[in-house]
Amino acid sequence: MSLIAHNLGIAFDGTWIFRNVSLTVESGNRVALVGPSGSGKSLLLKSLAMLQSVDEGYVEWQREKISGSRVPGFRGEVMYVPQRSADSDGTVEDFLSTPFSFAAHADKTFDRSVALKQIQQLGRGDKFLAKSQRELSGGERQIAAIVRALILAPSLLLLDEPTSAMDGETAAAAEALIDAWCDGEPSRSTVWVTHDRQQAQRVSERVVEMNQLESTT
Numbered sequence: 576m577s578l579i580a581h582n583l584g585i586a587f588d589g590t591w592i593f594r595n596v597s598l599t600v601e602s603g604n605r606v607a608l609v610g611p612s613g614s615g616k617s618l619l620l621k622s623l624a625m626l627q628s629v630d631e632g633y634v635e636w637q638r639e640k641i642s643g644s645r646v647p648g649f650r651g652e653v654m655y656v657p658q659r660s661a662d663s664d665g666t667v668e669d670f671l672s673t674p675f676s677f678a679a680h681a682d683k684t685f686d687r688s689v690a691l692k693q694i695q696q697l698g699r700g701d702k703f704l705a706k707s708q709r710e711l712s713g714g715e716r717q718i719a720a721i722v723r724a725l726i727l728a729p730s731l732l733l734l735d736e737p738t739s740a741m742d743g744e745t746a747a748a749a750e751a752l753i754d755a756w757c758d759g760e761p762s763r764s765t766v767w768v769t770h771d772r773q774q775a776q777r778v779s780e781r782v783v784e785m786n787q788l789e790s791t792t
């Protein structure tokens with residue numbers, strides 16, 4: 576698999592947040608993306624996931640532009656994990672199982688025991704699955720968001736400060752879980768946004784600076 580962003584640009588009200596940003600993520604790559612607040616890291620991740628429209632440039636998946644009938648397949652393979660998930664009705668188990676009813680994941684089946692095992696690795700138990708999703712703390716929301724993405728088994732995870740609200744022990748467990756998940760299939764890749772330089776080094780083999788992705792050509 577490969578995801579290639581060509582000269583992406585996003586502007587609001589006539590002001591460019593970023594422009595001419597190019598990035599290639601090949602099969603098995605683990606990339607950390609760092610940069611100042613407001614430089615557009617979240618917008619870039621969302622545009623890589625086709626969740627944010629761009630004003631310039633385009634994204635290729637498997638060497639082709641993604642549109643029309645290719646979108647559900649792409650959504651099954653490339654997943655954005657937000658820093659803070661939106662409120663949803665129902666329990667954590669509902670939150671984890673609902674995506675399996677989406678067209679993008681039609682070929683996958685929710686396995687409660689796999690979800691529970693991952694939740695346990697992040698220091699929570701059975702009761703966590705019965706909690707109301709909208710009542711979760713910030714760190715708990717991040718636990719649920721990571722597990723939701725991992726059990727859907729994408730090829731590329733786009734992680735937006737996924738452990739920023741967790742205590743140190745849980746964050747370390749999340750890093751280990753994602754690392755082990757990547758090791759499970761050589762093709763699995765991550766782009767991990769973080770403000771923590773040490774975390775960037777730990778979770779990647781390539782640290783890229785947001786402002787160095789902008790070419791002047």
Ligand SMILES: Nc1ncnc2c1ncn2[C@@H]1O[C@H](COP(=O)(O)OP(=O)(O)OP(=O)(O)O)[C@@H](O)[C@H]1O
Nearest residue numbers: 587588592610611612613614615616617618619770
């Ligand atoms: N829908 C929008 N309309 C206008 N401006 C927006 C919109 N979405 C994002 N922005 C602006 O774009 C800039 C980049 O936002 P983004 O969230 O990508 O930054 P970031 O690098 O991820 O920051 P942080 O490290 O603080 O999370 C910010 O100044 C933000 O206010």
